[in-house]
Amino acid sequence: VEWTPEKGWHDARIEAYGPLSLDPATAVLHYAQEIFEGMKAYRHADGSIWAFRPEANAQRMARSSKRLALPTLEIEDFVQSVFELVKVDQRWVPEASEGNEKSLYLRPFMFASEPFLGVRAAHHVTYMVIASPAGSYFKGGVKPVRIWLSEDYTRAGRGGMGAAKTGGNYASSLVAQEEAYSHGCDQVVFLDAAEGKYVEELGGMNLYFVYADGRIVTPEVGTILEGITRSSIIELAGKLGYQVEERKFAIDEWRAGVASGEITEVFACGTAAVVTPVGELVWEGGSLPSIPAGGVGETLRKQLVDVQFGRAEDTFGWMRRII
Numbered sequence: 001v002e003w004t005p006e007k008g009w010h011d012a013r014i015e016a017y018g019p020l021s022l023d024p025a026t027a028v029l030h031y032a033q034e035i036f037e038g039m040k041a042y043r044h045a046d047g048s049i050w051a052f053r054p055e056a057n058a059q060r061m062a063r064s065s066k067r068l069a070l071p072t073l074e075i076e077d078f079v080q081s082v083f084e085l086v087k088v089d090q091r092w093v094p095e096a097s098e099g100n101e102k103s104l105y106l107r108p109f110m111f112a113s114e115p116f117l118g119v120r121a122a123h124h125v126t127y128m129v130i131a132s133p134a135g136s137y138f139k140g141g142v143k144p145v146r147i148w149l150s151e152d153y154t155r156a157g158r159g160g161m162g163a164a165k166t167g168g169n170y171a172s173s174l175v176a177q178e179e180a181y182s183h184g185c186d187q188v189v190f191l192d193a194a195e196g197k198y199v200e201e202l203g204g205m206n207l208y209f210v211y212a213d214g215r216i217v218t219p220e221v222g223t224i225l226e227g228i229t230r231s232s233i234i235e236l237a238g239k240l241g242y243q244v245e246e247r248k249f250a251i252d253e254w255r256a257g258v259a260s261g262e263i264t265e266v267f268a269c270g271t272a273a274v275v276t277p278v279g280e281l282v283w284e285g286g287s288l289p290s291i292p293a294g295g296v297g298e299t300l301r302k303q304l305v306d307v308q309f310g311r312a313e314d315t316f317g318w319m320r321r322i323i
């Protein structure tokens with residue numbers, strides 16, 4: 001779908017997948033004015049195909065578009081665009097079984113497609129959706145991720161783009177991600193830009209800390225990406241009787257909580273892995289011992305996955321039928 005100030009959104013079409021032809025002066029290539037979403041379509045045992053909270057992705061994309069000076073897509077248009085693509089050929093949505101969480105990954109994205117070298121919001125914008133079958137995130141069972149604490153790089157500052165799902169955030173995190181890999185870690189954890197003191201999120205997942213007394217703490221929103229999984233877990237955990245606190249969470253609280261045994265479990269969540277236990281935390285010259293993967297994350301993971309694949313009742317009304 002194309003957008004110009006004169007015509008608004010127009011020229012919606014479905015085309016065979018293939019390379020794009022872009023003018024070398026296309027604004028997005030220079031100034032990174034782009035946003036995207038990540039979501040999945042799930043096939044249930046009866047063959048029907050469902051999306052998980054697509055309106056939440058639509059709303060997040062609308063918030064991202066405001067931050068990146070891009071035009072906003074109506075919630076219904078976003079949802080319809082994704083559904084229409086899935087309907088083109090539903091054979092791309094894999095059959096899944098318990099323990100084999102195959103799905104169709106969907107990637108809506110919007111970018112400044114105007115050839116223009118001046119720095120200003122583009123006057124021609126393109127919105128697209130592509131899709132790709134995705135296998136289980138974990139091959140051979142859920143395993144804890146080892147986390148690298150980034151002390152040199154931050155992801156987002158106040159007034160910045162941290163809450164937007166935009167490529168620039170990922171570009172700025174790549175060097176820290178490489179650092180994580182070189183230290184044998186799977187993911188990087190970012191601290192806040194202002195004080196370098198508060199835990200924000202992983203490269204692609206939100207974090208949760210479980211206390212022995214039944215409290216669960218997750219870093220507050222503002223500069224982090226508001227994960228759809230994160231907010232689903234807040235609701236689910238509340239229903240299961242946990243007291244969820246959304247607040248600033250200092251890295252020292254993580255260290256002290258693990259050392260004293262008050263923190264019994266740490267887990268991360270996102271669309272790709274749903275929930276993954278967090279094992280060892282590693283930084284330059286030190287590390288925090290791994291605590292065992294716990295029952296809370298596992299319970300929440302199972303409940304979410306069962307709802308997504310139609311094996312448990314959708315008590316929150318999260319699922320939307322596509323076909």
Ligand code: PMP
Nearest residue numbers: 204205206225227228229270271
């Ligand atoms: N934080 C970041 C930086 C991410 O890229 C993602 C993945 N979209 C998340 C958190 C988790 O968000 P969601 O649950 O919507 O996938």
